[in-house]
Amino acid sequence: MTVHTVVTLEASDKQIPEHAIVALRGNLRGTVALPGEDGYDTARTIWNAMIDKRPGVVVRCLGAADVIKAVKLARDERALLAVRSGGHNIAGNAVCDGGVLIDLSLMRSVRVDPMSGTARVEPGATLADLDKEAQAFGLATPLGINSTTGIAGLTLGGGFGWTTRKFGLTVDNLISADVVTADGRLLRASEKEHPDLFWALRGGGGNFGIVTSFEFKLHPLGPEVLCGLIVHPFEQATQLLRDFRRIAKEAPDELTTWVVMRKAPPLPFLPAEWHGTEVLVFACCYAGDIKDGEKATKALRALGRPIADVVSPQPFTGWQAAFDPLLTPGARNYWKSHDFTDLSDGAIKVIVDAARGLPSPECEVFIAHVGGAMERVAADATAWPNRDAHFIMNAHTRWRDKAQDSACIAWARRLYEAAAPFASGSVYVNFMPADESHRVENAYGTNYSRLAEIKRRYDPDNLFRMNQNIRPT
Numbered sequence: 001m002t003v004h005t006v007v008t009l010e011a012s013d014k015q016i017p018e019h020a021i022v023a024l025r026g027n028l029r030g031t032v033a034l035p036g037e038d039g040y041d042t043a044r045t046i047w048n049a050m051i052d053k054r055p056g057v058v059v060r061c062l063g064a065a066d067v068i069k070a071v072k073l074a075r076d077e078r079a080l081l082a083v084r085s086g087g088h089n090i091a092g093n094a095v096c097d098g099g100v101l102i103d104l105s106l107m108r109s110v111r112v113d114p115m116s117g118t119a120r121v122e123p124g125a126t127l128a129d130l131d132k133e134a135q136a137f138g139l140a141t142p143l144g145i146n147s148t149t150g151i152a153g154l155t156l157g158g159g160f161g162w163t164t165r166k167f168g169l170t171v172d173n174l175i176s177a178d179v180v181t182a183d184g185r186l187l188r189a190s191e192k193e194h195p196d197l198f199w200a201l202r203g204g205g206g207n208f209g210i211v212t213s214f215e216f217k218l219h220p221l222g223p224e225v226l227c228g229l230i231v232h233p234f235e236q237a238t239q240l241l242r243d244f245r246r247i248a249k250e251a252p253d254e255l256t257t258w259v260v261m262r263k264a265p266p267l268p269f270l271p272a273e274w275h276g277t278e279v280l281v282f283a284c285c286y287a288g289d290i291k292d293g294e295k296a297t298k299a300l301r302a303l304g305r306p307i308a309d310v311v312s313p314q315p316f317t318g319w320q321a322a323f324d325p326l327l328t329p330g331a332r333n334y335w336k337s338h339d340f341t342d343l344s345d346g347a348i349k350v351i352v353d354a355a356r357g358l359p360s361p362e363c364e365v366f367i368a369h370v371g372g373a374m375e376r377v378a379a380d381a382t383a384w385p386n387r388d389a390h391f392i393m394n395a396h397t398r399w400r401d402k403a404q405d406s407a408c409i410a411w412a413r414r415l416y417e418a419a420a421p422f423a424s425g426s427v428y429v430n431f432m433p434a435d436e437s438h439r440v441e442n443a444y445g446t447n448y449s450r451l452a453e454i455k456r457r458y459d460p461d462n463l464f465r466m467n468q469n470i471r472p473t
């Protein structure tokens with residue numbers, strides 16, 4: 001008799017007989033992919049090429065019923081369980097070694113209701129899937145800056161991007177979610193139904209169950225917005241960051257500027273002599289009327305002596321994908337992130353020093369300006385507590401050659417250590433690499449104990465543990 005081996009929650013091997021796999025296959029709308037079978041490698045390959053895990057069984061789901069069956073299999077066998085949607089998370093928890101992988105990447109439907117200004121979105125949808133559907137009606141909800149990112153992981157971790165200052169975090173725009181819990185039930189979580197679960201889902205990550213459908217509030221935006229890049233020589237970085245700090249403080253909610261420090265990619269609008277040289281880039285987006293945006297971006301655009309300024313009215317869907325070419329899957333990546341309530345001179349010095357010594361041509365330090373509508377929600381209104389963060393810094397360490405692993409990782413850790421005295425101590429869970437489980441409590445701050453209690457109610461055995469894990473109390 002053929003048997004299949006899975007790794008259990010206790011990290012031992014367990015054999016699943018062939019007839020159990022045959023029964024599951026016959027019961028699904030989707031498919032089961034065992035090692036070597038069609039779809040197996042596609043499902044286990046994720047954005048960060050540092051992650052190369054081999055699950056024992058992959059269930060490629062096509063609907064909530066498939067997810068329920070896959071959860072029951074994992075629970076009954078006490079198998080280690082990973083959940084994959086867009087596969088973008090830096091930590092690589094979307095895949096596991098030896099256990100059951102529930103792959104949701106084929107569930108990509110998006111249904112926009114322009115009348116109510118809402119969207120129903122399946123978990124395998126990418127940001128581009130939602131943006132393209134919603135923008136057909138001049139609507140949007142706040143999402144991130146790389147259009148191939150998964151809606152599911154981004155939303156469950158919090159979600160911020162170009163329109164967060166205007167419309168809040170992604171979780172602030174979540175109306176409801178359908179969730180398969182560890183006991184195999186399908187629950188609707190909203191302000192009215194299972195409100196504790198709904199509270200926890202809005203920032204608590206994949207700890208509480210598997211979301212099979214998200215319902216979002218949409219806002220009128222676009223189809224064109226004023227947006228683009230202003231590229232400066234790196235020598236001016238310190239002064240530019242001080243000016244940015246001042247401009248950010250006075251910015252209206254509509255204006256969001258992120259700073260990127262990196263070696264210039266060969267962008268067609270940059271003179272060739274700058275390609276491969278360190279630059280400081282202001283990437284900005286005005287989520288409102290174009291004419292108002294022209295006024296609001298004046299001070300930023302007047303700074304220093306830029307090499308190029310390509311801020312202009314552009315389709316919002318295009319801007320949402322503008323960074324995709326720099327963030328393609330397949331590279332090795334390691335991140336280190338801090339939240340800042342203010343960009344002190346000390347923080348600026350440490351960041352500029354680090355950006356002077358980038359260890360590879362694809363590494364960058366970025367500083368996202370947040371606040372605005374995000375800040376006006378109480379820290380305990382959702383699981384996402386870090387409402388007082390005004391800037392989120394991420395050391396995006398990215399390279400191709402395995403031989404560079406230690407040099408690149410060491411650079412990110414040095415920057416992280418040096419910046420720590422100036423940071424707030426909190427961190428965005430979605431930017432934490434696999435070796436930061438010790439930061440989970442800090443990431444949730446005063447919301448952690450309530451999350452642990454909700455975890456106990458919905459997942460007492462910690463079936464959903466392949467994530468930035470909140471242990472059940």
Ligand SMILES: Cc1cc2nc3c(=O)[nH]c(=O)nc-3n(C[C@H](O)[C@H](O)[C@H](O)COP(=O)(O)OP(=O)(O)OC[C@H]3O[C@@H](n4cnc5c(N)ncnc54)[C@H](O)[C@@H]3O)c2cc1C
Pocket residue numbers: 046047083084085086087088089090092093094095104123143144145146149150151152153154155156157158159160161205206207209210211212327430431466467468
């Ligand atoms: C290039 C790049 C740019 C990014 N930019 C931004 C940004 O601008 N703003 C921002 O907020 N974030 C950003 N992120 C971070 C992003 O939000 C996280 O990586 C997020 O986890 C990605 O979601 P995913 O569905 O692709 O992840 P996956 O890797 O598929 O999943 C991540 C984790 O989420 C959980 N999970 C996934 N799907 C489900 C589900 N349906 N139900 C329950 N749990 C689930 C699992 O624990 C899983 O391990 C970026 C990431 C990358 C790689």
